[in-house]
Amino acid sequence: MTDVAGQAIVVGVDYSTGADDAVRWAAATAQARRGELKIVHARRHSGSYFYDGVLEGAGTDAEAMREDADRIIRGAVELARSQAKDLAITTEVCVESPALTLIELSRDARTLVLGRTGRGGFAGMLVGSTTIAVAGHAHCPVAVVRGRADSTTVAGPVVVGIDGSPTSEQAIARAFDEASARGVPLVALHAWLDVTYDDLYVTSRVLPAWDSIRAEEERLLAQRLAGWQEKYPDVDLRRVLVRDRPRHALLEWSANAQLVVVGSRGRGGFIGMLLGSISQALLQHAQCPVLVVRHDGAG
Template identity: 40%
Template sequence: MSSTTTGAVVVGVDGQLPAALALDWAIAEAQRTKAPLHLVNARMLPLRGPTVETGFAVHTAESDEILAAATDRAHTLAPGLHITRAAGYGNAAALLVEESRDASCLVVGARGRSPLGSLLLGSTSLDVAAHSRCPVVVVRDRPHQLPDGPGVVVGSDGSEVSEAAIAAGFEEADRLGVPLTVVHAWFLDSQGTGLAALETEDTRQVVAEEEDAVASEAVVGWSEKYPDVKVRQRVLRTHPVEALVDLSRQAELVVVGSRGRGGFSGLLLGSVSQGVLHHAHCPVMVVRSDGGA
């Protein structure tokens, strides 16, 4: 059973730098939303030694030390914040997902750059993003606070889960006091399909008009609910991952749906959300149409 206070911001902490960045983001989010902060230290089972009980029944000196340091950090950055804690052995992703049941969002860190300079997402972060019962924020780097930047960036494709992502994007932009950039990226990929001859100028024009209409429809009504949020729309003819990752260089947050148009119903994470999670330069929030991630 989850030990999370209803509506809490849950964050995984392990004493490492990626988790420290996630902790700072979670503290700020809890402060913005006036929500409790729930610290979770989920540890993998030891390969050797005595058998221990899995779940949140076991505390160790190391986990207590990690949770105490995270608590001190939270009290320093946000005095008066209500904090709860949990620690246990087991599959780290499974334990974090369990704690997400009653949470407002779940925040985790990600691996940094590999020696080759590529961006890699840890398996725990990816599993949490796929299975969490609430929106997930994966924090790799600190957000860039540029006055003329894109603010919160949200991917839009007209799907139901895209609508949920736009809703979350407006809410986060309003909390942060930054603009919202709604990105609708599309491209025609007929290479190797035998349909390249159909990609004429007329075809491109028709598709472009249809995509413009989808992009415009996606934000209808939201500005009335969030009148203080400045909205920018970008309709780009490029791959969605490329567009979102490029804008993430100067963004506070990128929001994506778990999967969009063309996604198979059995997939928990689509190719776009996975691509953005692996390569974005700022925190990424993943949501699904039922409110989870």
């Protein structure tokens, strides 16, 4: 399938180690869909700025910053061209907060693509703070390219996490589209163990028999997938139901997948949280790119 007219794939670039991987992945994805790639670099001008938490460039003027930004953009364009020679590419440099810039651009984008780290990241975080902010607020799905060094050559399936929440419904739609466009199987994964051993000891609730829970979860999975196979007859759909915590199951599947698709918040998310625990865990630890999909009504 091809992109909606006028909707480009937007990739944010900076000095971080994950930016090159993000450009390669975004270029390959845009080329496969015969779409357009928009490369964006944003940096707030304040006389000094940060790269991965380290203060640099104190006293740098606007002209020098612009030249520096142009070098970043030129390098990203060359890298994208090496991945997709005939790809339509546009660029943009903004003197503004990277997160705010990307969130605004997401209004007209099909997908925002970011690397696994970003400038301004906090020590101990595997994913930069800009990436977390954008994934939680963007108006379109956000792909975070992490895991393998070259994620454009992986031949594994697309995996989608299903839990019955509104964002899960949006994730299913996008996952079928991604699997169809890539010509690979789609694994619809539903993990139905939402309690840990600690929960069993610290709560007094009586849990029903596992067999009865499994039967109910099988019905839920069938309901969520109803109609999608008819809409995408070319997709080899594989239903996987496991008695495991969703986070653990999806992280395991990420080892052999080429893309994991999840909703931004699951059915157990807290009101006011823009990213649920499962999507955050995948952004931090998945072994392949992760696509986070927000519900249309999420803002």
